[in-house]
Amino acid sequence: MYKRIALLFTILLLNSGIARRPAIAYLVPHLPHLDDRQLEREGNDLLGESIQLAQLQQFDLAITRAKLATQLIPKNPDVWSVLGGLYLADNKTDLSIAALQKAKALEPKESAIWFRLGNAYFQKKDYPKAIESLQSGLALKPNVPGALFDLGNAYLMSGKKNEAIATYEKAYAQDKKFWYPLNNIGLIKYEIGDVKEAIRLWKLSVAAATDSTGAEPKLALAVATYQTGDQDQGLKLGEAAVKLDSRYSDIKFLKENLWGDRLIAATQEFLELPRIKAAISQSKSTESEGRSPR
Structure with a gap:
């Protein structure tokens, strides 16, 4: 854990430029070479810890680790998607949408990101965008009961009762236990x-x-x-x-x-x-x- 904290602190120093502009040369510490695989490994470890903390309902700690993970592996759509989900669970809707938009830009063909984005817009009470996002996800992966149910809810809150009923019926048809x-x-x-x-x-x-x-x-x-x-x-x-x-x-x-x-x-x-x-x-x-x- 201490090695990881030291590593992350070093990365932050490098990003800020502080470590490149020492006032006295002999005070500059030795900086280890950080390759992409090492950064990816550290980022994935943090992502795993974040998910575990979320399962324990410790959202503040989970969000902190997920945010650090996005700095280490910013081109990984999964880490942005997880961060967006954590923000959503913590009722931080705008932050959730921003993170999920980044995930979508990195992986526009991942249905789960669209579904999660739809839920975020629903929580924000932006039902047209919720419908659009959920429909986009279902176009990629049709007949997902939970996503169809969410789409039915968005139709219902938009006053489209007939569309809601039809979508609910389709959701139930996929899983009679649902x-x-x-x-x-x-x-x-x-x-x-x-x-x-x-x-x-x-x-x-x-x-x-x-x-x-x-x-x-x-x-x-x-x-x-x-x-x-x-x-x-x-x-x-x-x-x-x-x-x-x-x-x-x-x-x-x-x-x-x-x-x-x-x-x-x-x-x-x-x-x-x-x-x-x-x-x-x-x-x-x-x-x-x-x-x-x-």
Whole structure:
């Protein structure tokens, strides 16, 4: 580690020109010859460390290493793509787009870069550019379920509901275990008044979900079921949903997950029901205990 730090410090000195203009000649240290392979090796090591830190949710440290890696291997599109992804995960959208644009310039035929760029534009709420980027990626690598789902989301936020539904259906057709497109079609169907179809789609989503990610369709199904008259079943589903993940009791979080105005209004009333409020309180208490050190 100390050798690596010394090496990087030397590189920075060389880049700045400080080491070429010594005031006193005999104070100039010996500078080792740095070949391209050595720089590439050091850059790849830093990139690997960055990815490992990102997996541990240590984004500040991961970004620092990825930025250093871009200085050592600036013509490597992967390092710019990773840096862009890290910025995106850390909600630094403009920096993410700048890094991903560099990655794209270096490797314009890499679909993953286009997909990541599409996500960055989506987070920036620039939906036309999100659609354009995702379509460009899908032109290079068609039928990627996650990318199709993201494109459907961009269509939905652009008000293009028919295009969104068609894209979601295509995403689901690629992977029948990937239930998220069905869930979002349900969101659209509910907003246009087709509650019966929304309920059918949310039931399919709940059946396909195997872990806490199923909290979203379960809560949507609970609200719709309660509204259509089966109040006891709706309350049971609602209690189960908020116990799986209490974040879905937060209206802001629901809006971030593309819930429409009509469903939001119904959910706000549902979350105020005594049994649901009690389940939310219990869920938050359990989650808090799970985070507490022992």
